[in-house]
Amino acid sequence: MEAKFCTHQSFCLTKIPGIISITLIRTSLGPDPQSVYSDAPVSRDTCYVASEGFPNLIYSGYQPHAYSWDEFPPLKEILDLVHKALPGSKFNSLLLNRYKGGNDHVGWHADDEKLYGLTPEIASVSFGCERDFFLKKKPSKTVHAKENGGDPPGKRTKKNNDSDQRSFVLKHGSLLVMRGYTQRDWVHSVPKRVKAAAVRINLTFRLIC
Ligand SMILES: O=C(O)CCC(=O)C(=O)O
Numbered sequence: 533m534e535a536k537f538c539t540h541q542s543f544c545l546t547k548i549p550g551i552i553s554i555t556l557i558r559t560s561l562g563p564d565p566q567s568v569y570s571d572a573p574v575s576r577d578t579c580y581v582a583s584e585g586f587p588n589l590i591y592s593g594y595q596p597h598a599y600s601w602d603e604f605p606p607l608k609e610i611l612d613l614v615h616k617a618l619p620g621s622k623f624n625s626l627l628l629n630r631y632k633g634g635n636d637h638v639g640w641h642a643d644d645e646k647l648y649g650l651t652p653e654i655a656s657v658s659f660g661c662e663r664d665f666f667l668k669k670k671p672s673k674t675v676h677a678k679e680n681g682g683d684p685p686g687k688r689t690k691k692n693n694d695s696d697q698r699s700f701v702l703k704h705g706s707l708l709v710m711r712g713y714t715q716r717d718w719v720h721s722v723p724k725r726v727k728a729a730a731v732r733i734n735l736t737f738r739l740i741c
């Protein structure tokens with residue numbers, strides 16, 4: 533199986549983010565624990581929502597509080613829309629991220645926690661300020677050495693061809709889907725953008741197996 537990712541630009545153009553920001557963000561969002569518990573380059577607020585029986589997300593050595601879907605009906609509505617847009621999908625958890633401005637960001641990482649399985653499907657819905665989303669292939673041993681004419685992986689950065697990097701502009705209402713071996717073989721990031729002054733809310737729906 534290969535890595536697959538694509539965007540649907542006008543997936544959900546609603547006023548729901550306004551509701552989310554009033555009812556949810558004030559009460560439930562806190563600094564991303566990665567910024568407190570590890571050296572991961574991240575600065576944003578997060579909130580974790582999960583179906584009952586699946587509250588055990590642990591990342592960067594931290595277990596966030598799992599809010600219930602029932603506490604946030606607007607999120608349930610978006611979850612239903614995502615399920616309709618992606619037949620066969622069945623998400624049961626959500627990491628909600630708030631980027632307060634262009635300084636908030638998340639560095640290169642893969643969402644490859646074991647609880648998502650080997651080939652997680654992740655549906656990412658964005659509201660508010662548009663931001664760049666970058667993907668790049670992880671350096672790997674044999675395959676890439678061959679592709680690069682035998683160069684060791686450490687030397688391949690400058691020679692990366694276009695197929696090793698992708699970028700998307702995640703606009704208000706867009707849906708990005710990552711599937712297959714995307715998390716195993718690629719990393720992704722939302723870099724700082726000085727000019728992105730407004731708030732962005734991102735919902736990443738995931739399936740805990
Ligand atoms: O904000 C985004 O678009 C990406 C968020 C992300 O990669 C994550 O929460 O793991």
Ligand SMILES: [Fe+2]
Nearest residue numbers: 641642643720
């Ligand atoms: Fe991610």
